[in-house]
Amino acid sequence: MRVVRDLDWQGPVPAGEGEYGEFFAAAAKGRLLIQQCPECGHRQHYPRALCTACAAVPEWMEAAGTGTVYTYTVVRQYGVPAFAELPYVLAMVDLPEGVRMFGGLTGIDPETVEIGMPVTAYARTYDDTHAMVFWEPA
């Protein structure tokens, strides 16, 4: 996963407590992590301390960083200063590994986004060692 260094991030940032921190730290190193259960095989995202299917302790696995748009919205009004550059696209992305992930979809004219379009993950740092995952057209 491509990592974009952005040390001027103005928006709210993830607190990164617990398992979340490992996810965002891995993203800063270009790795997109999801969880898989060693007991039942269930895969999940966001990261948790237990498998939601069987309550065993899940393990990390690296996703390919590809997906398709399940649904999206184009935000055209939002009164938070950090998001003054409107419009922008937010999407739910289906990963081939079987989980769904939310994130910003960039590098595309908002008027041309379509459900089902293939997208690729990239990471954008918000501090020295952590990054959020964004998506762009494949």
Add this chain to the structure above:
Amino acid sequence: MASRHPVVCGIGLSDYPVVPHMNSVQHHALAARRAIADCGIAKSAIDGFVSASGGGPGAGDDAVSMAEYLGVNHRYIDGTMVGGSSFEFHVQHAAAAIREGLCDTVLVTYGSDQLTRMGRVLGTGGFQRDAQPVAGAMQMATPYGLPLVGAYALAARRHMHEFGTTSEQLAEIAVGVREFAGLNPDARYRDPMTVDDVVNSRMIADPLHKLDCCVITDGGGALVMTTEEIARDLRQPPVYVLGAAGTQTHWNIHQMPDFTEMGAAVCGPEAMGQAGVTPADIDTAQLYDSFTITVLLMLEGLGFCGRGEGGAYVEEGHLRRGGSMPTNTDGGGLSSNHPGMRGIFLLIEAVRQLRGDAGEAQVPDADLALACGSGGWLSAIGTVILGKDRPS
């Protein structure tokens, strides 16, 4: 045991929609006073208290604080907080407590000075005004700039994709509710509105326009629930709780398992099953209209129409005054009032209809009413079936 059948005996609304001189606690109190006066019960008879905070952090309107403020020495208390549908869950819990004899008479209250305190930032201003770290599962969404409206827009977009639902069909929901708001002198917006008005209003988060979104107001509401036996001596005819069920499929929108199916598909049939009724038996529906899409998904989940058929169903005019399922007869959240969690108003309006007290908005021969609340982001859904007649 029939004499312990739970009923709603008192209802009260606080002032709305714009009440700059009142805080959240005062809205709880005014609504409580009016609900107690409505049924004429002695305040000292209240031995159960149920409430969800509408005032947000620091407002002091959590359940235990409100029980103290209102002077209710409860034998049963419940502060279940699942967002806007909290009050449908409260009725489920209070009904069980009354039936079991944990208490006899429950006061349910809600109050919020949302508009006065925060202005209209809830929908598009976001909760995170500054670059503060976001904890919990919200950190997977809030940092990307997800407004409340945007979360519902994700569901609406998917529904359009799967079923061909149109903006005009969603708009019809808002238009029908506005027609009822015209009959409510207190409603926030009362001027007649057309489908064109809705689809030509400013786009907030595709595909939801400004007029697909609920209003933001101040307000509050309260219920008094008791046993059928105690209600016999009270001022108002009892309204029977015939069914009440709740379910939660997710909390954060990014965890919604299927963006076109809501938990109403689970708790709707369960509540109707308890009451021994089907959707066709319901005379009026009070559905949580935070956004037009919320109502559409609810209609499908509850079984008023088939999955994916909500657009065509609303287009046929069923929700309108004089239609087969008059919906949100008080003007709803889309036009009348929405102080942040409007689930209690669904119940209050259902009771008004069953008493025959709904004035010009009265649904003729309303015997059975359904209230369905949505809390969170289409997350925690509660359905309550209320009836005018004693269950056989």
